[in-house]
Amino acid sequence: MTEHPLSQFTYCPKCGSPRFGIHNGKSKQCPDCGFVYYFNPSSATVAFIVNERHELLVCRRAKDPAKGTLDLPGGFVDMYETAEQGVAREVLEETGMTVTQAQYLFSLPNLYLYSGFTVHTLDMFFRCQVKDTLHFQAMDDAADTFFVPFEKLQPEEFGLASIREGLKKFLKEFV
Structure with missing residues (x-):
């Protein structure tokens, strides 16, 4: 599997949590504040x-x-x-x-x-x-x-x- 496009982003951009993780193939989600970031072109x-x-x-x-x-x-x-x-x-x-x-x-x-x-x-x-x-x-x-x-x-x-x-x-x- 290729590296996730958002792998270089380790902290949640909304709350700063280090638990910003893969949500699906095109997004990451923060379990602390619930923020979901979709990676679009x-x-x-x-x-x-x-x-x-x-x-x-x-x-x-x-x-x-x-x-x-x-x-x-x-x-x-x-x-x-x-x-x-x-x-x-x-x-x-x-x-x-x-x-x-x-x-x-x-x-x-x-x-x-x-x-x-x-x-x-x-x-x-x-x-x-x-x-x-x-x-x-x-x-x-x-x-x-x-x-x-x-x-x-x-x-x-x-x-x-x-x-x-x-x-x-x-x-x-x-x-």
Whole structure:
């Protein structure tokens, strides 16, 4: 059996009891105060941005995990933000591009190692229209940003599993 996702949490976040234990496959419960914590995936977004020449915008990761590999713009959705707002914010932060429309396509579950902790995510993929595909720059988590023709895209060059699978699905079903 694999380690429970909440195994790193040993104390009840409500009362501080050290008896915070496994309740079922996705939750822990405190026998002292009765608090039950359900472990649910974090929301994340991914953007497919296509220019007039039928090329896809890709980024090179500036940070771990998978530093130096290819990626697509995107990231975690902030609290009080819709997925559409989250993907637009992430695209702006990573490329300087302004999203004018975000069309939801599909989602994939993912495991993302962050600060030595495995974060379970639900990655939501969007086809994004941007105000201008000619002016962009690598910023934030992106070391480089550039367009690649569809026929030259190699999913194995993308470092994150859900991005590789999402790219394959996009190329097969939406291009």
